Amino acid sequence: MRLFSSWAGGNKTEGIDAEGLRRSTRNAHRERTLSTEEVRTQSERLHELAVLSLFLHSAGTLEEMLSLFLERSPRVTSAVVTYPLLLDRRREVLTAQHLSTIDETGLDQASLAANENLAEIEYPLPLRSWRRSVMEGGEVAVVDDLKDVLGDVLGKQACDQIKQRLEITRTAVVPLVMEGEAFGLCVFLFSGAEPDIELLELAAGHCTLALKDIMTGEETTRFGGIDPVTWAHSRGYFLETLDSEVIRAKRYSRGLSLVFFDIDDFGEFNASYGHTLGDRLLRAVAMTLAGSVAPPEIVARCGGDDFVLVLPESNRAAAVELTSKVVDKLEALSVFDVDAKERQGVSVSAAIIAYPEDGGSRDELLAAAEIAIEQAKAERKAQRAPVQQLTPVQQLRLAGRRRSA
Incomplete structure (x- = not known):
């Protein structure tokens, strides 16, 4: 050979x-x-x-x-x-x-x-x-x-x-x-x-x-502060930022607000349309949130379909106003093609947590947030109860219409 x-x-x-x-x-x-x-x-x-x-x-x-x-x-x-x-x-x-x-x-x-x-x-x-x-x-x-x-x-x-x-x-x-x-x-x-x-x-x-x-x-260490799916900040980065912002707010007697968002029926959306479109929806939500804030405010993905806005030097009233605007933007959001039959907005459950009213430490704020977001989700679920037989897309659309009514 x-x-x-x-x-x-x-x-x-x-x-x-x-x-x-x-x-x-x-x-x-x-x-x-x-x-x-x-x-x-x-x-x-x-x-x-x-x-x-x-x-x-x-x-x-x-x-x-x-x-x-x-x-x-x-x-x-x-x-x-x-x-x-x-x-x-x-x-x-x-x-x-x-x-x-x-x-x-x-x-x-x-x-x-x-x-x-x-x-x-x-x-x-x-x-x-x-x-x-x-x-x-x-x-x-x-x-x-x-x-x-x-x-x-x-x-x-x-x-x-x-x-x-x-x-x-x-x-x-x-x-x-x-x-x-x-x-x-x-x-x-x-x-x-x-x-x-x-x-x-x-x-x-x-x-x-x-x-x-x-x-x-x-x-992962080098880019550990970024969530690979949504390109928002990661949960780890959020927790580190929250630690430092609580210390800063306490030292200078300034406000600090957190706005948590949970996408309604995201599991059903994934089951109906697949994880590829589900990831696209997560990215679209993250980009919408990112477009609604400016440094030093940040957007982070803190769970599967959970996001949080960290708003330094912001009180509850300012956070409520911003949340209302974000919800309106999400209601107009669609991840489907222009010619697609299904073009629903995104329905979310939101909870606003403020320092120092809801907690004086990172752990206290997170505990309050967990309770508040669960309450918000329960309220949203109760609102949708009469239409449980509708498809996930129809439920999302109807929820959006109710809020705009």
Whole structure:
């Protein structure tokens, strides 16, 4: 089988024929039969894989997770060096800089052999490069010569020195891919042992999943103040803001009002029209509320279909006036297309809570709000009782008409 290819229009060999190499390594792996000793070893490695997964998913930071991966993955893979390279999407390079604070024997020995700190190196990803082909192809590639993988950056001499000093016999390159999204490559160096493709894929898979979880967590922390569905402030942000506003109102003897809104029959709306239209309705309500206030006032989503306006330096009378205007805007709101038959407004239950009349602390205000919004919902339900046999859309429309009458 041809393992090396030339680019079209030239005779120069530019790298490994990735597809041919994948087929070759896969076929060789399938043809191998396992002895009793190999079965026992395989069982031990699978146990270590389970332990590795537990450690990786318990890590709180990227550095901690990668340090654990470098420390424990050799018990699964039998590799003497584990070298994860993460994708920098902005610059289109594979980088090892995340390893700069990690001390690991195999990687340190490889760096000494190459006379180069492997944690400071970046590897480009040209459009037709072999590394990109392996990463985007999503399958493990195994080669005999390290130069085929890293030689264009490290150089022939450095690769040969690593191979000689660590007695490297095989190199495996494993894509870090999860649900079609590429996160990088992991290079495993072997001394004598034959790479087990399936175990490499499993180990790299757990690493990728942990990597994705950590990155998602970092994004959540970075954008934690924003609700991802409505783009309003989140409940956490609301609670922090309420804490600070209560302190400020108390210190300067100023007013503070909260207006809570609960969308009537939102569960029935979701059941009738689906969650996609339900999310659209939530966003439309959030945008309407946001358009009704100005800084330092804020809009937050504090529950499934619950929203709150935080109105610093505002008394109850001002909050009542604003609430009336908001309710009018919501009654005219529709998430349906212009030509759709159903074009009802949005009916809400509202409750106004004021500091210090309804509470002198965050917890007291929230407790008062919970009682007030439940009372408002009960009143709205009583108003709609005679028309319970109507559709949710008809009930919403009728409720809007009653308020405007």
